[in-house]
Amino acid sequence: MSGVMKRMGMIFRAKANKALDRAEDPRETLDYSYQKQLELLQKVRRGVADVATSRKRLELQLNELQKKSTTYEEQGRKALALGREDLAREALSRRAALQQQVTDLQAQHTQLQGEEEKLTLASQRLQAKVDAFRTKKETIKATYTAAQAQTQIGEAFSGISEEMGDVGMAIQRAEDKTEQLRARAGALDELMASGALDDPSGLAKDDLQAELDRLSGGSDVELELQRMKAELAGGSGQQAIEGGQSGQAAQGQQQEAPRFDKQ
């Protein structure tokens, strides 16, 4: 089918979906729709109640008319018994007029009863539909809530949700900060090592001082070595004199001396 009927139907459905999509929360739309249905149901029920009230009123009127009719009949009988045919005729003619009214009211009563039955049936059907809608609405709402939660979980896992985005940003910022501090520390070390910056702790030394220290340290070693050599040289001369040892001993000392030198 591709005629006007189908196309108009499609337009309406598309519009209805669009209208639903635009709503902030479809659950609210469903609740609103349910509310409207309840109002409609309330109207139908009021309608049923109005018709029932009218029917009751008619029944009361009918009872009244029936009573009056009986009264006229009795009055006519009494008038005849008293020989007043004229009065009897009047009473009966009034009763006849009442009977016409009764017939009209009975017809109205039957019609109202029919309407009341139809409305009651419609009200019951509507009630069933509203109940069914409520169940469906709750199911849809639950499904929607579940789907929403699922989406949020999915987003959280993929890190695209707003909250996770914030966390990601915070981590990134912390990492950036750490990197920045590390780079700064590295730069300071370099600057202090090069002597461009003074080390307030006094532990670090510049290259020049380090070289001087190294050189002075080296000369100390040399000086110590010379001193020790001198001691040894002085000590062996004394031994030779005191011990009276052969020249071999002195030679041995001499032979050992280079070993000291090498050390």
Add this chain to the structure above:
Amino acid sequence: MIVRIMGEGQVRVDDSRLTELNALDDELLAAVRSGDEAAFQRTLSALLDGVRAAGEPLPDASLEPSGLILPAGDATLEEVRALLDDDGLIPG
């Protein structure tokens, strides 16, 4: 199938009757496309009569979604064309 006649209400039409109504519906679309106002009015009137005759009216309190929707009997060709061409009855 439930058919809504705009401005009138809903009618439940037995699916077996849809074939004959479809023929008129296609004619109506052809009239809209060709811009034949006389043919449009004639066919729309025949289609609406056909739907009313074939269907049973739904009570106003009924909450059935319509499967098909028809323009009101007094709709003009231009109105229907506007409905079908731009974005429909409900703005947005």
